[in-house]
Amino acid sequence: MPSTNDSGALAVEASGLVKHFGQVRAVDGVDLAVRAGTVFGLLGPNGAGKTTIVRMLATLLAPDAGTATVLGHDIRRAADEVRSLVGLTGQYASVDEDLTGTENLVMLCRLYGFGRGAARERSQALLTAFDLQDAGGRQVKTYSGGMRRRIDLAASLVVNPRVLFLDEPTTGLDPRSRNQVWDVIRTLVEDGATVLLTTQYLEEADQLAHRIAVIDHGRVIAEGTSAELKASVGTGAVQLRLVDPDDRPAAESVMARVLDLTPERSADPAALSARTGDSAAVAQLLPALADAGIAVAEFSLGQPTLDEVFLALTGRPAADEEIDEGSAA
Amino acid sequence: MSVDSAARAATREWEPDRELLRAALLVTDRPTRPAALSAAFTFGWRAILKIKHVPEQLFDVTLTPIVFLLMFTYLFGGAIAGDVSDYLHYLLPGVLVQTVLITTVYTGFTLNTDITKGVFDRFRSLPVWRPSPLVGALLGDTVRYVIASTVTLGVGFALGFRGAGGVPGAVAAVALLVVFASSLAWIFTILGLVLRTPNAVMGVSMLILMPLTFASNAFVDPSTMPSGLARVVEANPVSHLITAIRGLMYGTPEASQLLWVLVAAAVITAVFAPITMHLYRQKN
Helix, strand or coil, rough: CCCCCCCCEEEEHHHHHHHCCCCEEEEEEEEEEEECEEEEECCCCCCCCCCHHHHCCCCCCCCCEEEEEEECCCCCCHHHHHHHEEEEECCCCCCCCCCHHHHHHHHHHHHCCCCCCHHHHHHHHHHCCCCCCCCCCCCCHCHHHHHHHHHHHHHHHCCCCEEEEEECCCCCCCCHHHHHHHHHHHHHHHHEEEEEECCCCCHHHHHHHCCCEECCCEEEEEECCCCHHHHCCCHHHHHHECHHHHHHHHHHEEEEEEEECCCCCCCCCCEEEEEEECCCHHHHHHHHHCEEEEEEEEEEEEECCCCHHEEEEEEECCCCCCCCCHHHH | CCCCCCHHHCCCCCCCHHHHHHHHCCCCCCCCCCCCCHHHHHHHHHHHHHHHHHHHHHHHHHHHHHHHHHHHHHHHHHHHHHHHHHHHHHHHHHHHHHHHHHHHHHHHHHHHHHHHHHHHHHHHHHCCCCCCCHHHHHHHHHHHHHHHHHHHHHHHHHHHHCCCHHHHHHHHHHHHHHHHHHHHHHHHHHHHHHHHHHHHHHHHHHHHHHHHHHHHCCCCCHHHHCHHHHHHHHHCCHHHHHHHHHHHHHHCHHHHHHHHHHHHHHHHHHHHHHHHHHHHHHEE
């Protein structure tokens, strides 16, 4: 049972959350414990139920069963308190594209209770902080993808939320814009905010999240730090890439013999991988390959990636599912 | 032009300035939650801004009455009433009502657009009076109703319509119409919440409104219709509305007609506003 411990209070606590959409159990008994001041990642493929969990925690959707609190406020009985403490950025730009950046922010400031002058000042400060001061007078529909995500983040920060829900904050962004969003998230957390983010990018969870819950079919199938999750898969992984893809069958049999296991074929026709804890055997792999006359382009022994974690946990790669998130969202 | 400058801005390197960001985040004073009406007015302001930024949305609101007035007056006027100016006198209040009622469809249409675009999630995550986004949208839409009415009355005047009720009668007629239209809009907000796409909302709404407005006394006197149909047309709430509007514009208002419309508006709101709010709260 998650409970408050020496490391600090919980910002988000959920137990047994369930949500059905027709026949589909989109969320099927989820427990979460997010410590204040940390980034918590919900990692899973499309349709796993991540968005539905976030929408329940942000009071947009009432759970069918289970309870949850945000900063101690029950999401059902004290929804207004929760709303005044959280910020939300949805999967799609949740600002009005027809309005200008400034108008969007002024509107939100007014809705949070700022007076006219204060709303204008606050909007200007947010636009400047996100380097959108020159774009404030333009309709949001003219913004690039990265700018749009920034105005969206700014819109979530009008009242300095204590808990920020980010639903796939970098989906569809180019690498540079993605890094910018990551920097913003890190800054927010340094300043004491708690961030709950969903992602289908393993790298994103690895980079940002202090703890990660792996979600599949509406359930948490694993939870821990990135290192813990990797360790739970077992041991390190041997990654091998050959100069000549034609050598792969030969290399496969050498690997099978030396490591005493069946290597996995990667999508790359020249690559092989295997999971093993036997470092002595691994040390003999390179000489054995050289003896067999197989030229090696790359050889590495490392921790498993989160992709491998997902594969090990579910028996499937973390690829898209057939479930339509649109109907499950 | 604007796309180019957006592309330029996007290619410009931006590193979040942590100090600026921190400064922007350091708001110690949390403003108090705005009053219910204040929040609704903010949403109304948004609706008006959208009209300002996307004036194209007023095209059909303004063109439809012009086309209808010209078409019915000159194409059918002679055949229906025997005299073009007599028919205009009968027709104008009907076209006014039809124009504004059709405009109410936009309420559902824009609501559905907000939902599909995700901006409604943001609104629903705000600590404001829950109906305020919907009430605000309705308030903003009254601007649309007034614009549509003004265009219709302006064209009618140019074509030679002169009501004995004069300007006060016309203003009272528009006011009554705005009240009724605002109540009717609650029906279309339901469609906006239930249907999947904005275009579906538009299609279904028109399917409801077209028979409702045409099977009324807007264009033709029911006494010229077969008796069964006449009874249906006379029972149509839109006919009652048009009769009341005619009364105001012709300078012969009757309290019972006005009361009928106001009671109907109250009943429609009392029935459909709670249904809308229920669906809005339950919306996935």
